[in-house]
Amino acid sequence: MDNKKICVVGGGAAGMMAAGTASLYGADVTIFENTDRLGKKLAITGKGRCNVTNNCTTVEFLENVTKNPRFLYSALNAFDTESTISFFENLGVPLKTERAKRVFPESDLAKDIVDAMRKYAANCRVIYSKVTKITRVGDAFSVRAANAEYTFDAVILATGGKSYPLTGSDGSGYRLATGLGHRITELIPSLIPIESTSSFCTDMQGLSLKNVGISIKDVNGRTVYTDFGEMMFTHFGVTGPMILSASAHLRSYDISTLTLSIDLKPALDEKTLDKRLLSDFAERSNKDLVNAMGALLPSKMIEPFIRYTGIDPRIKINSVTKEQRKKILCGLKAFSIPLSKFRPIEEAIITSGGVDTRDISPKDMQSKLTPGLYFAGEMIDVDAYTGGFNLQIAFSTGYLAGKSAAEQ
Secondary structure: OOOOEEEEEOOOHHHHHHHHHHHHOOOEEEEEOOOOOOOOOHHHHHHHOOOOEEOOOHHHHHHOEEEOHHHHHHHHHHOOHHHHHHHHHHOOOOEEEOHHHEEEEOOOOHHHHHHHHHHHOOOOEEEOOOEEEEEEEOOEEEEEEOOEEEEEOEEEEOOOOOOOHHHOOOOHHHHHHHHOOOOEOOOEEEOOOEEOOOHHHHHOOOOEEEEEEEEEEOOOOOEEEEEEEEEEEOOOEEEOHHHHHHHHHOOOOOHHHOEEEEEOOOOOOHHHHHHHHHHHHHHOOOOEHHHOOOOOOOHHHHHHHHHHHOOOOOOEHHHOOHHHHHHHHHHHHOEEEEOOEEOOHHHOOEEEOOEOHHHEOOOOOEEOOOOOEEEOHHHEOOEEOOOOHHHHHHHHHHHHHHHHHHHO
16 A cells, blocks of 8 residues: 655645654655745744744643644644654754743754754655645545646645745635635734834834833723833834733734833832932932943933933933932833834734634644645644744644644
């Protein structure tokens, strides 16, 4: 009997995991990739460092999944975060765990992860062509790509979302799924930078703030999100790990009604910070304010910060009033910036929404509507916060889809 012929559409993290696993379980696998190489998006994740997973328990993991966490029980049971860590180390990529349990290659090179995935899928045939149509023909599938027709026993759709179209995630997989009877939930950007109309962001573009606190407040001053960690100013607004995580939480809000408040000194309460200010000012009493803030703020932030307080930057420290010191204190504890909108979906790290999970069996990632059709990765309507969770979803669903397609 011939080996089962399986087609994997999409050569990203989920696609390579699905293909390599199906091949491992004895299937004859062909990957269709619509860019010029496998793992193109994977190579740029985590600013080129690739946050492969999160070194946490399955319970903690599911707490970080923002849509349809229960759907992932079987996939995580089949291939959990420990499995991912072992998987890469067995392929010769040593890993390390950093703050917030995020796991990276020791080399800090996403290329090592991409090379390992390509090695895992090395026994699979790769056709660099875009799949334009999939049709069910009896017990088989007819797959059309570049004016050629191919026949397969099973198909795994792992085309990614709609974000980063230059890496191949152009949303075409949703059309293929729809053509096979599947419903697609609303597609919206997630893990995405946020724009602001504030000129302070432009003035401080490129500046990263580490170990700061943020709170996002609505028009009534009610806090809707808080976090601690790292963020960055850009020419259009704000980005960085905390902002990306916040964006996943803020999908249901009108962003233009929200304000970002940054606590630049989260380790100090107001009373302690005021003592620190008095001490710093006493040492620099004859200096201009603009030349006396270096111990409190990064140099790129000093002038915008003083403009934010409305105080004359050339005022001598010994002339700063109690009221002006209070303004500085308030600015250090709550530097506020109005938010306006999310960046375009093409800039999102992931797409929220996708193939409706009600149409997919969570036990094997197989379509409930079209037997022999499987799904993996971002095109399914599941997503999570930043921190390695979304790549783990790709690996878990890819593994389960590949194993199930080969065995069934």
